[in-house]
Amino acid sequence: MAKWGMVIDLEKCTGCQACSTACQMENNRLPGENYQDVLYYTEGRQPTPTLKWFPRPCMHCEEPSCMHVCPTKATYKTEDGVVLIDWDKCIGCKYCMIACPYGVRFYTDEKPLIEPNIKQVFKGDGDLSWNPPYKGPQQDPKHGVGIQPNGVVSKCTFCYHKISKAPKGTADLDESNPELVEYVPACVRTCAPKARYFGDLDNPNSQVSRLISDKQGTRLLDHTGNKPQVYYLTGGGAAGSAVPGTRSNKKA
Amino acid sequence: MATQTQGSGAVSAVLMAGLAGLVVSLGIAFFNLMSGGHSAFNTGSDGVSWGLPVVNYVFFALTSTGLTLVASVAMTFGNKAWYPIAKRCVWLSLVTLVAGFASLALELGHPFRMLWAVPLNAQLLSPLNWMGIFYSVFLVLGILKFMRIHSGDWSSGTSKQIGLAALVTELLAGGMLGMAFGAMAMRPMWYGNLVPLYFILTAACTGGAFAVLVTCLTYGGTDKMPEPVRRLMQGSLPMAFAALLGLTILVIGYRTVIGLWSNADGLQVWDAIVASPWYWIEAALLIGAFFLLLQRKALAVAAVMVIGGFFIDRYDFVIGGQLLPLFKGSWVPDLIAYTPSTTEWMLTLLAFSIAFFGWALGEKMLNLGAAPQD
Numbered sequence: 009m010a011k012w013g014m015v016i017d018l019e020k021c022t023g024c025q026a027c028s029t030a031c032q033m034e035n036n037r038l039p040g041e042n043y044q045d046v047l048y049y050t051e052g053r054q055p056t057p058t059l060k061w062f063p064r065p066c067m068h069c070e071e072p073s074c075m076h077v078c079p080t081k082a083t084y085k086t087e088d089g090v091v092l093i094d095w096d097k098c099i100g101c102k103y104c105m106i107a108c109p110y111g112v113r114f115y116t117d118e119k120p121l122i123e124p125n126i127k128q129v130f131k132g133d134g135d136l137s138w139n140p141p142y143k144g145p146q147q148d149p150k151h152g153v154g155i156q157p158n159g160v161v162s163k164c165t166f167c168y169h170k171i172s173k174a175p176k177g178t179a180d181l182d183e184s185n186p187e188l189v190e191y192v193p194a195c196v197r198t199c200a201p202k203a204r205y206f207g208d209l210d211n212p213n214s215q216v217s218r219l220i221s222d223k224q225g226t227r228l229l230d231h232t233g234n235k236p237q238v239y240y241l242t243g244g245g246a247a248g249s250a251v252p253g254t255r256s257n258k259k260a
Numbered sequence: 261m262a263t264q265t266q267g268s269g270a271v272s273a274v275l276m277a278g279l280a281g282l283v284v285s286l287g288i289a290f291f292n293l294m295s296g297g298h299s300a301f302n303t304g305s306d307g308v309s310w311g312l313p314v315v316n317y318v319f320f321a322l323t324s325t326g327l328t329l330v331a332s333v334a335m336t337f338g339n340k341a342w343y344p345i346a347k348r349c350v351w352l353s354l355v356t357l358v359a360g361f362a363s364l365a366l367e368l369g370h371p372f373r374m375l376w377a378v379p380l381n382a383q384l385l386s387p388l389n390w391m392g393i394f395y396s397v398f399l400v401l402g403i404l405k406f407m408r409i410h411s412g413d414w415s416s417g418t419s420k421q422i423g424l425a426a427l428v429t430e431l432l433a434g435g436m437l438g439m440a441f442g443a444m445a446m447r448p449m450w451y452g453n454l455v456p457l458y459f460i461l462t463a464a465c466t467g468g469a470f471a472v473l474v475t476c477l478t479y480g481g482t483d484k485m486p487e488p489v490r491r492l493m494q495g496s497l498p499m500a501f502a503a504l505l506g507l508t509i510l511v512i513g514y515r516t517v518i519g520l521w522s523n524a525d526g527l528q529v530w531d532a533i534v535a536s537p538w539y540w541i542e543a544a545l546l547i548g549a550f551f552l553l554l555q556r557k558a559l560a561v562a563a564v565m566v567i568g569g570f571f572i573d574r575y576d577f578v579i580g581g582q583l584l585p586l587f588k589g590s591w592v593p594d595l596i597a598y599t600p601s602t603t604e605w606m607l608t609l610l611a612f613s614i615a616f617f618g619w620a621l622g623e624k625m626l627n628l629g630a631a632p633q634d
């Protein structure tokens with residue numbers, strides 16, 4: 009069984025947000041509630057502040073604190089290493105949102121992050137939070153895929169509706185391989201400078217494994233012990249690309 | 261020694277006020293929740309996921325733990341002087357827990373799903389689960405204990421065992437609630453292995469405050485209290501309460517200084533907490549109450565001050581731990597601007613109304629001033 013993981017090369021990432029947009033369309037996300045987001049922040053002060061950016065999906069942690077706190081086991085880890093939410097079991101307690109160090113989870117039953125409230129424009133059927141004009145994957149509540157229902161929490165699934173259909177034993181889901189392109193997560197497939205890689209972390213010959221070892225892949229907030237399955241390449245930070253150990257809003 | 265009372269005029273007034281509060285809060289909260297769902301709250305995925313309704317829950321659930329502690333002084337630890345308030349405390353511990361649960365139930369996305377999803381899929385690693393189990397078990401034990409003492413069985417072996425079991429489950433529940441926050445290593449504002457102890461200590465304070473307040477309301481002033489009650493309220497109770505409160509004020513002070521001193525990401529929120537007038541109002545209320553208790557004066561006022569002070573403390577704790585967003589979205593401000601919505605405040609009113617209405621009803625119908633005959 010594969011252990012799916014992602015590598016993001018910060019030296020290549022241009023902060024264009026194509027990944028966020030692709031993810032939003034693929035997963036029926038509401039505006040502003042992006043499973044995959046690029047965080048922008050400034051470092052330094054006048055006169056030499058620098059604008060930085062940092063792409064951040066769910067880390068699909070090896071030790072997911074979101075899963076450990078979930079009272080109903082609605083949040084679970086699949087055999088192939090993906091952390092998912094069973095929307096039929098989620099009671100909307102939001103403890104997982106409290107316990108995720110990476111802030112990647114969303115409760116949709118709240119004031120819209122961006123006005124006008126698109127949920128009112130495209131009203132959802134039944135308990136679905138909205139009815140997007142474009143249609144993403146089929147509704148699969150057991151894996152937290154599709155349009156988010158009211159009263160539950162959602163997050164990035166590594167596009168589980170795609171990767172779970174990949175041929176067994178695949179080392180890398182590379183969008184340049186026509187036979188695999190349909191199984192590649194939307195953010196990886198769309199990334200123009202090819203800053204994202206997706207593959208089997210347990211396979212020492214996969215491209216992701218080699219990149220992590222050759223280019224010293226690092227993980228965000230490693231001290232939390234969550235052990236993300238998303239790795240970042242920084243090139244030693246030479247190009248100003250670095251994994252922020254902590255936010256820039258430290259005490260003044 | 262029987263200290264029966266039919267309740268002073270204050271009990272009837274509280275009963276009516278509680279009922280009015282229930283009608284208003286339920287009316288407004290239900291209307292807003294039915295029409296807008298949880299968007300009637302000001303909570304959001306960009307940071308504050310647990311808003312005022314969770315503050316209400318923590319406040320009242322811990323008050324329930326505290327009241328059980330107060331009741332146990334006589335019933336478990338054998339200090340007979342505390343018997344005249346014991347039955348009242350057992351009843352109130354049940355009512356306050358219901359008040360807390362009510363606020364939480366209206367906050368959950370799927371409260372009814374919880375009823376089957378938790379027992380069928382219990383995640384044993386989740387502190388929330390254990391907290392729920394212990395509080396639910398307490399609810400049963402507390403009702404059993406109340407039925408026992410209501411029928412006059414204060415000290416049979418079974419009655420004592422139920423009382424002890426109720427006390428232990430309440431302590432475990434309050435401690436687990438502390439762990440629900442204290443185990444969050446990713447949030448230094450909450451993290452720490454002594455948080456369960458902090459919760460139990462502060463629980464005892466709010467439990468004591470509710471016990472004192474309703475006892476004063478029942479009789480309407482110390483001079484009108486039956487002798488055993490008056491002796492307690494002018495004797496060991498305010499002193500024990502003052503000692504406990506003094507210790508807790510010290511702990512809050514140390515928590516604040518540590519928060520301000522340390523650099524860990526997330527503790528910046530302490531600067532904001534201390535810069536807010538509410539922090540100093542809390543300090544003034546708690547320190548003022550401490551001196552009133554020491555002088556055994558104006559006990560009801562002191563109790564109200566303690567309740568107010570600790571409500572602010574719970575707010576600062578629960579909300580403060582979330583004001584610094586964890587790697588969330590683009591351009592998120594340094595500290596999230598969160599103020600509770602009207603609907604959220606209605607849940608606060610609801611919880612207080614349930615607590616006071618429930619207490620006054622008990623006072624009228626269940627002879628809460630009863631104590632063992634010998």
Ligand code: SF4
Pocket residue numbers: 065066067068069072073074075091107108109110111112113163234
């Ligand atoms: S990043 Fe957060 S939501 Fe994703 S697996 Fe880790 S703890 Fe869970």
Ligand code: SF4
Pocket residue numbers: 077078079080081082083093097098099100101102103104105160161
């Ligand atoms: S909100 Fe849902 S997924 Fe998150 S901890 Fe609660 S039950 Fe689990």
